Amino acid sequence: MAITRYPEILFVVLCILLLCYRIWHRRVYNTSLPTNWPLIGMMPGLFLNANRVPNYATEIFQASGCTFLFKGPWFTNMDMLFTCDPANVHYILSKKFSNFGKGPAFNELFDILGDGIFNADQELWEGQRKMAMSLLSDPGFQKFSTATMWNKVEKGLIPVLDHVAGLGTVVDLQGLIERLTFDTTCILVLGNDPGCLAIDLPRVPSEKAFSDIEEAVFFRHMMPQWLWKLQRWLQIGKEKKLVEAVVVVDQFLSHCISSKREELTKSRKSQMFEDQGNHFDLLTAYLKAFEGKSSPSGDHSDKFIRDTILNLVFAGRDTVGAALTWFFWLISTNPLEENKIREEIITNSHSKDGRWSFHDAEELKKLTYLHAALCESLRLYPPVVLQHKAPHEADILPSGHRLSRYAKTIISVYSMGRMETIWGKDCLEFKPERWISQQGGIKHVPSYKFTAFNAGPRSCLGREMSFVEMKIVAATVLYNYNIHVVKGQSVCASDSVICHMKHGLNVRVTRRSV
Numbered sequence: 165m166a167i168t169r170y171p172e173i174l175f176v177v178l179c180i181l182l183l184c185y186r187i188w189h190r191r192v193y194n195t196s197l198p199t200n201w202p203l204i205g206m207m208p209g210l211f212l213n214a215n216r217v218p219n220y221a222t223e224i225f226q227a228s229g230c231t232f233l234f235k236g237p238w239f240t241n242m243d244m245l246f247t248c249d250p251a252n253v254h255y256i257l258s259k260k261f262s263n264f265g266k267g268p269a270f271n272e273l274f275d276i277l278g279d280g281i282f283n284a285d286q287e288l289w290e291g292q293r294k295m296a297m298s299l300l301s302d303p304g305f306q307k308f309s310t311a312t313m314w315n316k317v318e319k320g321l322i323p324v325l326d327h328v329a330g331l332g333t334v335v336d337l338q339g340l341i342e343r344l345t346f347d348t349t350c351i352l353v354l355g356n357d358p359g360c361l362a363i364d365l366p367r368v369p370s371e372k373a374f375s376d377i378e379e380a381v382f383f384r385h386m387m388p389q390w391l392w393k394l395q396r397w398l399q400i401g402k403e404k405k406l407v408e409a410v411v412v413v414d415q416f417l418s419h420c421i422s423s424k425r426e427e428l429t430k431s432r433k434s435q436m437f438e439d440q441g442n443h444f445d446l447l448t449a450y451l452k453a454f455e456g457k458s459s460p461s462g463d464h465s466d467k468f469i470r471d472t473i474l475n476l477v478f479a480g481r482d483t484v485g486a487a488l489t490w491f492f493w494l495i496s497t498n499p500l501e502e503n504k505i506r507e508e509i510i511t512n513s514h515s516k517d518g519r520w521s522f523h524d525a526e527e528l529k530k531l532t533y534l535h536a537a538l539c540e541s542l543r544l545y546p547p548v549v550l551q552h553k554a555p556h557e558a559d560i561l562p563s564g565h566r567l568s569r570y571a572k573t574i575i576s577v578y579s580m581g582r583m584e585t586i587w588g589k590d591c592l593e594f595k596p597e598r599w600i601s602q603q604g605g606i607k608h609v610p611s612y613k614f615t616a617f618n619a620g621p622r623s624c625l626g627r628e629m630s631f632v633e634m635k636i637v638a639a640t641v642l643y644n645y646n647i648h649v650v651k652g653q654s655v656c657a658s659d660s661v662i663c664h665m666k667h668g669l670n671v672r673v674t675r676r677s678v
Contacts, residue, residue: 197227198234205235205242214386218549218578218657221246225579231563240388241269244572248579250586251562254612256553256575258620267554267570273384276377276410279468280475292472293625299449300625306525308444309352313633314522316348317640320361322519325645327363329673334650336668338489339365341637342481345488346371348633349480353473354420355427355445373412374481378660380406385661417470424451447473482662483547484630487616488637489669490545491538494594495642496649496671501537501596502642508533509639520643528635535606536599538634542616543587544594549578549663551618577615578663586613648672 198209213220224232230249236242247253256264265285277283281292299305321344328335343360346368351357360368380402384392396403424447450472454465495502512530514521553573560566567573584591587598601607611619617627624630641647650670658666 197224200235204237205240207237207242210234210386215659216656217386217659218576218663221576222579222582225576225583229563230583230585231561231565233565237388240390242388242572244574245565245567246574246576247561247563247565248576248583248586249561249563250580250610250613252565253575253580253615253619254610255562256573257551257612257615257618257622260559261620261622263555263557263559264553264573265556266552267572269389269554269570269572270552272389273552274381276381276406277475277478278471280471282475282478283471293621295453296476297625299446300629302444305352305444305446305449306629309629310525310632312351313348313636316344316351316361317522317636320344320347321637322640322644324361324363324365325641325673326675329645329675332672334670334672337492337647337671338485338665338669341488342375342485342664343371344637345485345633346374346481349477350420351445353446353476353480354417355424355447356420369412370416373409373416374478375660375664376405376409377413378482378662379658380409382660413474414470417474420447420473421451421466421469424448428452446476479624479626482664484633486547486663487538487542487545487630488634489665490663491541491634491638492641492647492671493649493655493665493669494541494544495537496647498594501594504596505531505534505537505638506642509643513639513643520640522636522640525632528632528639531635531639532600532604532606533596534635534638535631536596538631538638539599539606539609539614540594540596543581543614544592545657545663546577546581546616547663548616548661549576549657550661551575551577551615575615580613580615644676646674646676648674 198206200206201208210217210220225246225248231245231247231252234242234244234246236244247256266283271283274283279288281289281296284292321340324340340361343365347357347360358368358370359366360371383402392403395401396407399407428448428451447469450469454469495505508531509520512527514527551574553575554570555567555573556569558567558569580586582591599607599609611617611623617624617630648671650672653670654667655669656666658664
């Protein structure tokens with residue numbers, strides 16, 4: 165009987181020796197590379213750094229090069245290839261775009277998005293992108309979007325900041341900006357103003373529900389698929405929170421869709437709709453386009469419209485809000501750059517009652533240094549920190565790494581902005597000048613190097629619209645107010661698929677004398 169236990173004892177001894185070797189090797193060489201433990205893979209390192217995943221990934225890239233194979237626990241199908249190599253990024257997003265889709269794993273992680281444009285691949289994606297491109301490029305919609313953004317800043321953000329400045333109290337600037345972008349996005353996409361941005365800062369359940377969904381989806385990335393599916397089945401943890409948030413969002417979207425349908429019916433009966441110049445919201449356009457028709461995915465049009473507008477709300481609400489929050493924090497910690505931006509705004513300003521006044525989108529193009537500063541902020545803190553891809557067929561990346569069919573491939577957009585091999589030794593510094601050419605214009609940087617707006621055929625359709633909104637908000641705030649970041653607060657990225665600030669951005673606001 166004792167003899168039969170020798171193999172088991174030997175296995176345990178070998179495991180202990182391997183563990184000791186790993187610990188010794190890590191201490192001697194002080195490496196940032198995670199240990200690949202027997203059976204459990206590299207999961208311990210991931211869990212120990214769960215509160216700083218983007219920075220943890222960056223440290224691994226710096227130690228191993230720009231591409232790294234993460235080994236998950238045995239039998240969990242969590243092996244993933246991480247890369248921030250521009251050659252690989254260009255290959256995946258552009259050169260071999262047809263072979264790299266979202267993949268089945270992505271669709272499961274982001275099942276909340278349904279058949280929307282972020283989940284869609286191939287023919288379904290092509291049809292959606294063509295339609296979205298047509299609607300977003302429509303002159304009527306562009307005029308409507310710019311007017312909506314300025315109107316919300318003038319009648320929403322300015323009164324709130326004036327109120328806060330008068331009281332001298334601390335306010336979460338990130339919270340205000342998220343309310344602003346949620347309102348503007350809902351107006352543009354749904355034709356519905358939820359009224360989040362008001363002096364009394366009302367509680368709007370649908371706005372909070374979107375944040376809860378992002379947080380829950382992020383945690384799906386941190387655990388084996390079977391575990392979060394078990395949580396979903398048991399209705400516990402983040403999965404319970406996700407289900408509750410989805411109910412709130414679906415009720416909100418269902419109300420918007422039904423209300424818009426009623427509005428369209430009434431307008432047709434009164435023969436007034438075509439003469440009204442303020443109905444450029446995207447929901448109206450989609451309802452008219454698919455009236456009495458099945459969706460491109462073959463599902464009932466209501467589900468397709470729900471999925472479509474949900475994706476659009478996520479895109480507009482989160483990316484601009486996160487980008488502006490990090491921008492204001494970076495500006496507050498770089499006063500020389502802040503003064504340069506303010507001087508540029510003053511030089512090109514139109515004042516009304518002592519305030520910066522917006523006229524049209526063309527005048528924003530004169531704010532070159534502001535544009536450069538926004539690009540620099542997006543480089544360091546891209547709103548979407550990771551991109552998921554999976555090859556339809558086995559492939560080999562330019563770095564020499566082999567990928568099997570549907571191998572999980574992660575592009576770390578966050579880490580790309582922190583690689584010396586890409587941006588130089590000053591890559592961690594906030595330097596808007598790196599974006600300005602000798603002629604005084606904005607330098608062209610290849611999208612596979614600066615991937616904040618994606619690259620290749622899936623490049624962000626709302627890029628220009630995003631810059632317009634960011635410039636309107638930034639110019640208004642910097643011209644009219646001084647933003648004082650409260651000292652001692654912890655500033656770090658949140659546990660989310662979007663790069664929000666984990667604890668918000670607490671500031672004091674004072675009026676500038678201009």
